[in-house]
Every structure is written in C-alpha cells, then in structure tokens.
Amino acid sequence: SYFFLTLSxxxxxxxxxxxxxxxxxxxxxxxxxxxxxxxxxxGLMYLVDLLLFFLDTYMWYIICNCIFSIGRSFYLGIS
Structure with missing residues (x-):
C-alpha cells in the first residue's frame, strides 16, 4: 500500500x-x-505521506485483529 501512496x-x-x-x-x-x-x-508532503502509511498499517492491524478475535470466539464457543 505504500507504493500506491508514493505513486501520487x-x-x-x-x-x-x-x-x-x-x-x-x-x-x-x-x-x-x-x-x-x-x-x-x-517536507510537509513527506510527513503526511508517512502519517498516512502508518494509519493505513494500523487500520489493517485492527481489521485482522477483529477477524481473528471473532474467529477465535466462535472456535471456543463463547459467542
């Protein structure tokens, strides 16, 4: 995803x-x-690009964490 951010x-x-x-x-x-x-x-463009990269990476971490958490809950029979 960093490639597409820097492409523009x-x-x-x-x-x-x-x-x-x-x-x-x-x-x-x-x-x-x-x-x-x-x-x-x-400098501002580099800073904003780096900020967007870290926010995008954190968003995918949250999405994957939610999916694995829901899957684990179903596996354990909690939900």
Whole structure:
C-alpha cells in the first residue's frame, strides 16, 4: 500500500526538488520563507505521506485483529 501512496507524490517531488522561487514584493518575512517554500512543502508532503502509511498499517492491524478475535470466539464457543 505504500507504493500506491508514493505513486501520487512522484511528480510533485520531482518538480518541488528542483524549483527555484522568485521572491519579489514580500515585506513581512523577507525572502526567507519564500526561498524555502518548496522545501517546506516537500517536507510537509513527506510527513503526511508517512502519517498516512502508518494509519493505513494500523487500520489493517485492527481489521485482522477483529477477524481473528471473532474467529477465535466462535472456535471456543463463547459467542
């Protein structure tokens, strides 16, 4: 499932990693945030992708745990 999560990020990663920003007219933060905007967005994309991977893995753990628990309950005659 991690392959399918990263498949949609392939092109944005390629574009953001080589992007150079033209920082003109920013008066509040200067050009610090503007020059690093592509790196910040890329880091957030990696973080969200990793978070979704762990949530997906945990979801399959819960589903399998429920199935085996129900099967064991029927096997033992509890339910």
């Amino acid at each position: 990020l392939r092109d944005p990663i390629r574009n953001l990693s080589t992007m150079t920003m033209r920082c003109v007219g920013e008066v509040w933060y200067g050009d610090v945030v503007c020059r690093n905007q592509a790196k910040i967005v890329l």
